[in-house]
Amino acid sequence: MSADGRQDGTRRLRGGIDLGGTKIQAVIVDPDNEPVGQARHPTPTRGGPAAVAAEMAATLTEAARAAGVATSDLVGVGVGSPGEVDPSEGTVAEARNLTDWTDPYPLAAELGRVLGTPVQLGNDVDVAVRAEFELGAGKPYKSLLGVFWGTGVGGGLILDGRQWDGRGSAGEIGHMVVKQGGRRCTCGRKGCMEAYAGRLAMELYARKLVKQGKSTKLFKIAKEQNRDRLTSGIWARAIEAKDKLAIQLIDEAIGALGTGVASAINLLDVEAIVIGGGLGVRFGEPYAKRIERAMKPHLFLDDRPPAVHLAALGDLGGAIGAALLVAGSGS
Amino acid sequence: MSADGRQDGTRRLRGGIDLGGTKIQAVIVDPDNEPVGQARHPTPTRGGPAAVAAEMAATLTEAARAAGVATSDLVGVGVGSPGEVDPSEGTVAEARNLTDWTDPYPLAAELGRVLGTPVQLGNDVDVAVRAEFELGAGKPYKSLLGVFWGTGVGGGLILDGRQWDGRGSAGEIGHMVVKQGGRRCTCGRKGCMEAYAGRLAMELYARKLVKQGKSTKLFKIAKEQNRDRLTSGIWARAIEAKDKLAIQLIDEAIGALGTGVASAINLLDVEAIVIGGGLGVRFGEPYAKRIERAMKPHLFLDDRPPAVHLAALGDLGGAIGAALLVAGSGS
Numbered sequence: 261m262s263a264d265g266r267q268d269g270t271r272r273l274r275g276g277i278d279l280g281g282t283k284i285q286a287v288i289v290d291p292d293n294e295p296v297g298q299a300r301h302p303t304p305t306r307g308g309p310a311a312v313a314a315e316m317a318a319t320l321t322e323a324a325r326a327a328g329v330a331t332s333d334l335v336g337v338g339v340g341s342p343g344e345v346d347p348s349e350g351t352v353a354e355a356r357n358l359t360d361w362t363d364p365y366p367l368a369a370e371l372g373r374v375l376g377t378p379v380q381l382g383n384d385v386d387v388a389v390r391a392e393f394e395l396g397a398g399k400p401y402k403s404l405l406g407v408f409w410g411t412g413v414g415g416g417l418i419l420d421g422r423q424w425d426g427r428g429s430a431g432e433i434g435h436m437v438v439k440q441g442g443r444r445c446t447c448g449r450k451g452c453m454e455a456y457a458g459r460l461a462m463e464l465y466a467r468k469l470v471k472q473g474k475s476t477k478l479f480k481i482a483k484e485q486n487r488d489r490l491t492s493g494i495w496a497r498a499i500e501a502k503d504k505l506a507i508q509l510i511d512e513a514i515g516a517l518g519t520g521v522a523s524a525i526n527l528l529d530v531e532a533i534v535i536g537g538g539l540g541v542r543f544g545e546p547y548a549k550r551i552e553r554a555m556k557p558h559l560f561l562d563d564r565p566p567a568v569h570l571a572a573l574g575d576l577g578g579a580i581g582a583a584l585l586v587a588g589s590g591s
Numbered sequence: 592m593s594a595d596g597r598q599d600g601t602r603r604l605r606g607g608i609d610l611g612g613t614k615i616q617a618v619i620v621d622p623d624n625e626p627v628g629q630a631r632h633p634t635p636t637r638g639g640p641a642a643v644a645a646e647m648a649a650t651l652t653e654a655a656r657a658a659g660v661a662t663s664d665l666v667g668v669g670v671g672s673p674g675e676v677d678p679s680e681g682t683v684a685e686a687r688n689l690t691d692w693t694d695p696y697p698l699a700a701e702l703g704r705v706l707g708t709p710v711q712l713g714n715d716v717d718v719a720v721r722a723e724f725e726l727g728a729g730k731p732y733k734s735l736l737g738v739f740w741g742t743g744v745g746g747g748l749i750l751d752g753r754q755w756d757g758r759g760s761a762g763e764i765g766h767m768v769v770k771q772g773g774r775r776c777t778c779g780r781k782g783c784m785e786a787y788a789g790r791l792a793m794e795l796y797a798r799k800l801v802k803q804g805k806s807t808k809l810f811k812i813a814k815e816q817n818r819d820r821l822t823s824g825i826w827a828r829a830i831e832a833k834d835k836l837a838i839q840l841i842d843e844a845i846g847a848l849g850t851g852v853a854s855a856i857n858l859l860d861v862e863a864i865v866i867g868g869g870l871g872v873r874f875g876e877p878y879a880k881r882i883e884r885a886m887k888p889h890l891f892l893d894d895r896p897p898a899v900h901l902a903a904l905g906d907l908g909g910a911i912g913a914a915l916l917v918a919g920s921g922s
Contacts, residue, residue: 403757415858419750426734426860427895435891436854439771440846449889451850515771519782523767524858527746529757558780560766564758 273329275320275337275377276583278384279303279312280538281357281411281460282491286319287579288327288334293395295576297327303358305488309365312358316367317374332376338585339367340384340578342412347381356446357411357460380585384408384578385431386423388571389416391581392534396572403530406571407433407521407551409513410492410537412446413454419530434458438519456516459539462509463490469505476505492542513539514547518554526560536571536578545570604660606651606668606708607914610634610643610715611869612688612742612791613822617650618910619658619665624726626907628658634689636819640696643689647698648705663707669916670698671715671909673743678712687777688742688791711916715739715909716762717754719902720747722912723865727903734861737902738764738852738882740844741823741868743777744785750861765789769850787847790870793840794821800836807836823873844870845878849885857891867902867909876901 273296278285280303288297299322304311316339317331324331331337343355350368355361368379389406392398398406398418406416415433417424424430434454435447442451446461455461466478478498482490498506521533535548552568559565571577604627609616611634619628630653635642647670655662662668674686681699686692699710720737723729729737729749737747746764748755755761765785766778773782777792786792797809809829813821829837852864866879883899890896902908 417858419755424750424859427862428860429892429895430858430860432857432860432891435857435889436767437850437889438768440769440773440850442771447891449891451889519768519771523854526763526766527748527761527855527858528755529759529761529763531758558766558768558782560763560778560780561760564760 273327273334274583274586275324275331275334275375276579276581276585277316277320277337277339278388278578278582279316279339279341280384280578281342282489282538284312284316284319285575285579286316286323287576287583288323288329289580289583293580293583295580297323297325297329298576298579299323299326302487305359308360309352309355309358309367310370312361313365313367313370314374317371320371320375330376334375334377336378336380336586337371337375338380338382338387338582339371340382340387340582341367342384342414345381345383350379350381352381378586382582382585385414385416386425387581387585388536388578389418389534389581390423390584391573391577392536392571393418394584395580396577397534397569398532401531401567403528404532404534405433405521405524405528405530406534406536407517407540408537409457409517409535409540411460412458413517413520414537415524417528417530419528433520433524436520436523438516438523453516453520457513459490459492459495462495462513466490466505466509474505477501477503478506492538495539496542514550514554517551518556519558521551522555522558525555525566526558529561530566532567532569534569534571536573538575541571541574604658604665605914605917606655606662606665606706607910607912607916608647608651608668608670609719609909609913610647610670610672610689611909612673613820613869615643615647615650616906616910617647617654618907618914619654619660620911620914624911624914626911628654628656628660629907629910630654630657633818636690639691640683640686640689640698641701643692644696644698644701645705648702651702651706661707665706665708667709667711667917668702668706669711669713669718669913670702671713671718671913672698673715673745676712676714681710681712683712709917713913713916716745716747717756718912718916719867719909720749720865720912721754721915722904722908723867723902724749725915726911727908728865728900729863732862732898734859735863735865736764736852736855736859736861737865737867738848738871739868740788740848740866740871742791743789744848744851745868746855748859748861750859764851764855767851767854769847769854784847784851788844790821790823790826793826793844797821797836797840805836808832808834809837823869826870827873845881845885848882849887850889852882853886853889856886856897857889860892861897863898863900865900865902867904869906872902872905
C-alpha cells in the first residue's frame with residue numbers, strides 16, 4: 261500500500277542510475293529496495309555531458325520498461341555520479357574519468373526533463389557505500405571503508421554508523437600515495453594508488469608499454485569486442501588467456517590496493533573493508549582475498565586485521581544506492 | 592575555591608607526565624590547566640620499565656616541588672604513554688621506542704605507590720591531541736589530525752569534535768606507507784612514513800650510513816652532550832652546523848611527512864593539521880611550513896588545503912593532555 265493510500269504500487273517504485281567510466285547501470289527498485297527492472301549501456305566516450313545524459317535517460321527508460329512502468333510514474337530517480345557533484349544545484353563538474361566533462365552540467369534538470377520525474381544527485385562512491393552499509397556486506401558493522409575498484413579507485417567511509425564526508429570530499433582513497441615519486445596518475449600527481457590500480461590509469465600505462473614495444477592481447481580483445489576502452493571484462497579475459505602484461509599490471513594493482521588500504525586501516529582502524537567497483541566485482545572473491553593478503557605486510561596490527569568482504573550487491577550496488585537518494589525507501 | 596568547599600587550592604592541582612622516547616616531561620596544572628610547576632628528565636635507556644617508572648616518579652616529584660606541593664596532595668596524575676596502553680588495567684606493553692619494554696608493566700600501580708596519588712594512563716598521542724583540541728591550536732576546529740613528530744610519528748584524530756579511536760588503535764599515521772618497497776621501519780615493515788621521519792629510525796639509518804663510510808657531525812654532537820640518543824636538539828644543532836647528512840635525512844623526513852599527511856587528508860578531508868612532537872616543536876614554524884609545502888603536490892584538492900598549525904602548547908602539550916585524564920579540570 262502506498263503512502264498516499266492508493267493500492268497502486270507503481271507510484272512507490274524508484275529509479276537509480278550508477279554513472280561509471282565505462283558503463284551506465286540503471287535499476288528500478290521496489291519499497292524494499294529489491295530490483296524489479298534493470299538495464300546497462302556503455303558510457304558514451306564522445307559527445308560530452310549531453311551525450312552521457314541522453315544515454316543515462318535511455319538506460320533508465322529501458323530499466324523502467326523491464327519493470328513495467330513509465331519513467332514518469334516513478335517516485336523519483338537517484339543518480340550516483342563521479343566528479344564534483346552539487347546535489348542542491350543538481351550539477352556535475354570535473355568528471356575526470358568521463359570525456360569532455362569539465363564545467364558544471366545541469367544533469368538533474370536535464371534528466372528530469374526527459375524522464376518526467378524528480379532527479380536527485382549524489383556522489384557515486386558515497387551512494388554505493390551507503391547501499392553496502394544499509395543493505396549489503398557492511399550490514400554487520402558500525403565502521404567500514406568501501407573501496408571501489410573500477411575506472412578509478414574510489415573510497416567511502418562509514419564511521420560509527422554515519423557517512424564521513426570531511427569538508428565534503430573525504431574518501432579519495434585512490435589518491436593516497438603508495439609510492440613517493442612513483443607512476444604518474446590520471447590526476448596528474450605521482451605515486452597515487454589509482455596510478456597503479458585505476459582501470460583508466462592501467463589502460464594508459466598498458467598503451468605506453470605497447471608503444472615501447474611490449475606485447476599484449478588486451479587491445480586485440482578490445483577490438484574483437486568492438487570496445488574503445490579496456491573494460492573489466494576485457495582485463496578478465498586477458499588474465500584468463502594468461503596475457504603476461506595484463507597479469508603484471510593486475511599484480512601491481514593488487515599490490516597498490518593492499519598497500520593503500522592497509523595505510524587507511526593503520527590510520528582509521530575500522531572494522532571492515534568492502535571491495536566493490538567494476539574490477540572488484542568482476543574479479544570477485546579470489547581477488548578480494550588477494551587484496552587482503554597484500555594488505556597484511558603493511559598492517560600495523562597484523563594480528564587483528566579488519567574483515568574484508570566483496571560488495572554483496574555486486575554490480576547493482578551503485579544503482580541501488582543511487583535509488584536510496586530518493587525518499588520513500590523502506591516502510 | 593575547591594569543589595569540596597575548602598579554600599585550600601592545592602587539593603585541586605593535578606599532575607601530568609608525558610613519557611617520550613628521549614625525555615620525560617612532567618607538569619603540575621591548576622584547575623584552568625595552567626602549568627604551575629614542571630620538570631624534564633631524559634628517558635633512561637637502561638633498566639627497562641622499572642627504571643623508566645622510577646625516573647617518571649622522580650620527574651613528577653620535581654615538578655610538584657616546583658609547584659610547592661607534595662605529590663600526595665595532587666588530585667591525581669595522568670600519564671601519556673607510548674606502546675599498548677590498557678587504561679583499565681593500568682598497564683603498558685610493547686613500548687617499542689623504549690628499551691626492553693615488551694610485556695605488560697603495571698605502570699599505574701607502581702607510580703601510584705611511589706607518588707601516593709591515583710594514576711590514570713592514556714595513549715601519549717591521544718592525550719596530546721586532546722590537549723591541542725581543547726586548549727591549543729585545534730580550538731577553532733571540529734575535525735583535525737594531530738601529527739606528533741618525535742621518536743616515532745604518532746597521529747591522533749578528532750572527527751566532528753570527538754576522538755576517533757577505531758577499534759582502539761586508530762591514528763598510526765607513522766605506519767602509513769609512503770613508499771612501497773622503501774626503507775625499513777623500526778616496526779619491521781617497509782616504506783612506512785616513520786621509517787623516514789621517526790627520530791629513532793633516522794638515527795638508525797644515520798648509523799648505517801656512517802658504517803658505510805658517510806660522515807656526519809651528528810654523533811660527535813651527541814658525544815659532546817653526553818647523550819647516547821640523537822635528541823631533537825642534536826638534530827637541530829647538526830642542521831645549524833650545515834651537516835650534509837643531517838640535512839639530507841631531515842629533507843627526506845619532511846618529504847615523507849608531507850606525502851603521508853596528504854594521503855591522510857585525501858582520505859579524511861579534515862579541517863586542520865596540528866604538528867607537534869619533539870622534532871615538530873623543536874624545529875617550529877618554519878618546518879611546519881615546509882611540511883605544508885611538501886603536502887601540496889599530493890593533495891587531491893590542492894586549491895583547498897587544510898589549515899596547518901604548530902602545536903600551541905609546545906613541549907608541554909603531552910603532559911598537560913595527560914593531566915586532562917584526571918577528573919577535575921575546568922570549573
